[in-house]
Amino acid sequence: MDIATLIGLVGAFGLVVTSIFMGGNAAGFVDIPSIVIVIGGTFAVAFVMFPLGVVIRTIKVGLKTLLFKSNDPQEIIRLITSLAETARRESLVALEKVNIEDQFLKKGVMLVVDGSSEGLVRSVMEIELEFMKQRHRQGQAVFKGMGAMAPAFGMIGTLIGLVNMLSNLSDPSSIGPAMAVALLTTFYGAIMANVVFLPLATKLEERSAEDALFMQIMIEGVSSLQRGDHPTIVKEKLQAFLSPAIREG
Template sequence: MKRNILPAIGLVVGVGLIISAMASNGELSRFFDGPSLIITLFGSFSALLISFPLNTLKKVPALLKMLMFTPDDDRQALIETITHLAKKSRTEGILAIENEIKELDNSVLVYGLEMVVDGTDIDTIDEILNVELEQTEDRHSIGQQVFLKWGEYAPAFGMIGTLIGLIAMLGDLQDPSLIGTGMATALLTTFYGSFLANMVFLPIAKNLEIQTANELKTNEMIIEGVLALQRGDNPRIIEQKLQSFLSQSDQKKKEAKTAVSVTEEFAG
């Protein structure tokens, strides 16, 4: 796992800009109202309690941890590992890689290679690993849905709070001097709802979506490598096939690294 400080930086910068804009328009205390915040935050959370099972909501702290710690998704290292194992199995036999499998830390790769060593047929391996891929996607999509829904509910409850404030204000118009203050207080819930949705909940959902897409792409690459190894494909062909899963920047780094290695070899 690698620490990811960008979400924290983005949140601090975003909140800082909003507070700066608020401070330039008067006292900050004018922008705080306890009941408005309670209606927006806890009201939207109450809607989540209705929308999702409790077991799903219990996973929210773990999802927030994923936001700050991203998986070490080094596809190039995985390609090198799979290629190495393919070469060894081709020269020494498939059982020769059994001990090395135990040292790997990628659960999908370990699971697939164990089935290869056990002699499981390729169709069964393909089916089992793809089911595992679908289960991973389902687990991650639940987290995305929680924050997407929270991002939808927060502005809605902000509007509800505004309507409550306006009804209370319009119900008592005996003192016209209080209309401005009442209107400002009523609009605070709309502000809180928009802020929480667009600064917190929706960005978290997008971050989790991107992490899921990256993990699924990596797992697809691993499955392709495991199946190629089971078929007994040439290690060089396996490596070239898996290279297609790398991003353009990673491919350029690979090419640069290869060029440096060739230069050093000739120089030596």
């Protein structure tokens, strides 16, 4: 589980809820119609802006971002170094018997084992890298769009509440509660945009950059395997992709 995302979400909502309870009127912050118009309206417009499959896939990716932490680049480098040792000790054909869980790396290694040229292997892997980035950008766009729409629906709900309030000015005692309810939709929209949707979009950008780095390491590693580089050279070359702090760690 990605503990950082979980801490951030729980911490942000916890601070808001704590502040509400400290104010002494927590029940006044709960209004079901306001929740429905903000959340329902935001998802409805997301289906207008993007295809249904893209929105559903993005929600699944968002949950995956929350539940799963990213890979360790050092693990990838150790695996590729191990493959280089096997190839040097035996042959490239021996890599066919090695169990490789990562499908991207496995595809590259199998292309090498099949005797494909280095240019072809790199081209195939780089094409997959580029389309991965494109899919991730689409997912980020969904969350950014929802982050923009949530405050807008909050304002729409507020306007609806104000119209209802102004249409019943004959009862002055109802103006205060009606105004409070009207403002709640703006509150919900701001919370959903700035605590959920926009932070998740930024997290997806970070994860996409990490995935792209891992795939670049694998591409260079597969090329090194194909050239028959010494395992030590392979390790040092791939370590160059990492920051000094990660290398030392």
